[in-house]
Each structure stands twice: as C-alpha cells, then as structure tokens.
Amino acid sequence: MTSDIDLRPLVGLLANESEDVIETLTVGAIKKHRKLVDHAEQMFQLAQAGEQGNVKDATAAHLAYLDAAIEMHAQMSALTTLLTILGRTPKV
Numbered sequence: 001m002t003s004d005i006d007l008r009p010l011v012g013l014l015a016n017e018s019e020d021v022i023e024t025l026t027v028g029a030i031k032k033h034r035k036l037v038d039h040a041e042q043m044f045q046l047a048q049a050g051e052q053g054n055v056k057d058a059t060a061a062h063l064a065y066l067d068a069a070i071e072m073h074a075q076m077s078a079l080t081t082l083l084t085i086l087g088r089t090p091k092v
Contacts, residue, residue, distance in 0.1 A: 007081040036072040043068040
C-alpha cells in the first residue's frame with residue numbers, strides 16, 4: 001500500500017505510531033496546507049499587481065510568490081504521504 005508514497009522517510013518515522021497520532025498529524029497538515037494555499041494566493045495577487053508598478057517591486061513580489069508556491073507544494077507532498085499512510089481523509 002505504501003509503494004507510491006512520495007516521502008518514504010515519513011513511512012519509517014510513523015511506522016510504530018498509532019492511527020490517532022497519524023490522524024492528528026494529518027489534520028494539522030491539512031490545516032497548514034490551507035494556510036499555505038491562502039498565502040500563495042495572496043503572493044500571486046501581489047505579484048500580478050506588481051507587474052504594473054516598479055520593476056524592482058515586481059521582481060520581489062514574483063520571488064515572494066514563487067517562494068510561497070514552493071513551500072505550499074513541498075508541504076503538499078508531506079500531506080499526501082500522511083493521507084496515504086492514514087488510508088483515509090479525516091474530518092477537519
């Protein structure tokens with residue numbers, strides 16, 4: 001069942017943990033992902049608005065968006081792995 005897991009280190013780390021512990025971690029990861037999605041969207045909007053202004057500000061806004069998107073996608077890999085290990089999507 002874990003052959004397609006993205007982050008194999010999490011499998012070993014959580015191998016001896018109870019379902020309750022894994023569910024708690026998964027719920028936390030879902031909440032964190034939602035915040036990261038919102039932040040990335042805000043940075044995207046700032047980057048879009050920055051394109052009409054100062055080039056230096058636009059570059060900084062674009063870099064901030066890229067950084068937020070990378071963080072969001074990296075955390076999504078952890079969340080996806082937790083969901084696979086848990087075997088279901090918990091209620092949040």
